[in-house]
Amino acid sequence: MSDSAQQPVTPAQYPPVSIVMPVRNESRHLENAVTRVLGQEYPGTLEVVIAVGPSTDDTHAIAERLAATDPRVRLVDNPTGRTPAGLNMAIAAAGHDIVIRVDGHGELADGYVATAVETLQRTGAANVGGIMDAQGVTPFEQAVAVAYTSRLGLGGSTFHLRTSPQGPADTVFLGSFRKDALQAVGGYDETLYRAQDWELNYRLRQHGETVWFTPELRVTYRPRSTLRALAEQFYETGKWRREVVRRHPETLNARYLASPLAVVAVVGGVAVGAHGSYHRVGPMRLGWLAPLGYLAMVVAGAAALRRDLPWPVRARLPLVFATMHMCWGLGFLVGLCPGERPEGPSGPL
Template structure:
């Protein structure tokens, strides 16, 4: 578990791991980044209270670097990747190990079930769980078990990780997808079991969400530079939205200034149609009845979806044009000291 500024979530995440019922020995290796909110001190207290918890340093603070440090320090033949911003469902590890054995796969993952506590976080969670929000990735809600392109978190055979070279430490975001690509290219299978569920807690504010998605988009653009067509078409929808929006702004300015007039103006107005369709889609998503959603959650949905898509799209275009370079997920670099209720 890579950990950085997760004081509000760490104790719950650790408890969900240690409560897993397993027939053999297990350990939880925390890779500690340079937190500023008391996370490191909390991790040390947790480790002092349970000898299954081990601590390693991750001074670089990058997720793949921390993951590799934790894997290298681990002692058992199966690696269960966990996240400090998530909680494993009861029985997760036991079922994942059984699925790993039953299928012979190298990596087994389940479904990311996003959840929230505030109206904003609930709106983000709903977007995460919808094909509209994140483009319909299999681990965002499929009910079909079988081979998959990638796996959320993942339960992996250590021997295969050693074979393919662990996580690529030059990839700051999308490291799971890149690792699973190498696993599949090495002739192994990645498997999705939808009965495996992990609760994920999204970012708690609009600004953090925008920064997270910009960084994620930039690294997807970098992965497109590196691997081209191996990236699914769904990854190109947000940058297409950004380009269409920019084109619509240009057309609008030309129409208002009279540069475009008459038949040319009418024909150019076609560029607005995709944006009208997108606005209607977002509105339907926000206003759709059911689910016990509050008025504030519905309002936040109107802001959350465009924020996710446009931030991701801007980041993607920058990543394709110049590479991700030193782009990091700045939303993880600071947090308030407020404990969970």
């Protein structure tokens, strides 16, 4: 925590805030995300810095129109298209001492900015954040959203559960930062294409700062809309989380090992069971117990969730759970290939 925690902010003294948004291929959600930011009715000065990466849709045109319509919106070019680089560029261009990260597919709840500023001032933390409130539109998206907020889906991470109490945390969703704290640790690591939030918060904590979670902060998150997109997301996330563990072995914990062990058990069980069935080796047929047991677990887990779930959502949950577990676990086991692993320090802010 900062040596000199600031006094709580008063209504007449709201400090200016910079919102930073790294975007690429966000034509579906960008305008609504920016509109939610500008509609915060924050009493202090507010600016939005959008780092626009190369897109295959009309994201850049939408961003340019938003900047032309409202002088509070500014654009910076992110030729790499990568999230950590875009964040560092936007933070460097930010004109204010408080920086709040928002994604192009996220929607801030009413009063988010004011609550974030007050919490930063009250706690003296380097970063405060809240709930990743996953909400879907289609039955598949809704199933993914339910999986995000269940312990069976993502293992009960603090910022996925509305019941989590406020207080110091390992990491938070997105984040509202003191810019000086970001600069002191060198900003986001641009060699981590994913999992950069967790790693940044780890370095902040190692630097003696506090990362603070409060459920009063809520951001609506729009989950992936297809099974393939979900599988790719979790496979890549698993690979990059393995990279974080490679760089910081002390961060490995039991929760990270659950999905990789499930993959080993299911794949190994299928191989042993199939071999036993083909060669009629009775004991080896018991290998089928591992995949069947896992299937029973995800089906029972889906059935035990909220009673008000529509059946099209509940019916998709076992497949969503299995995709999350298997793809994240496989990615963690595989890790990054030598050609995928970027080396070298992150560019300082």
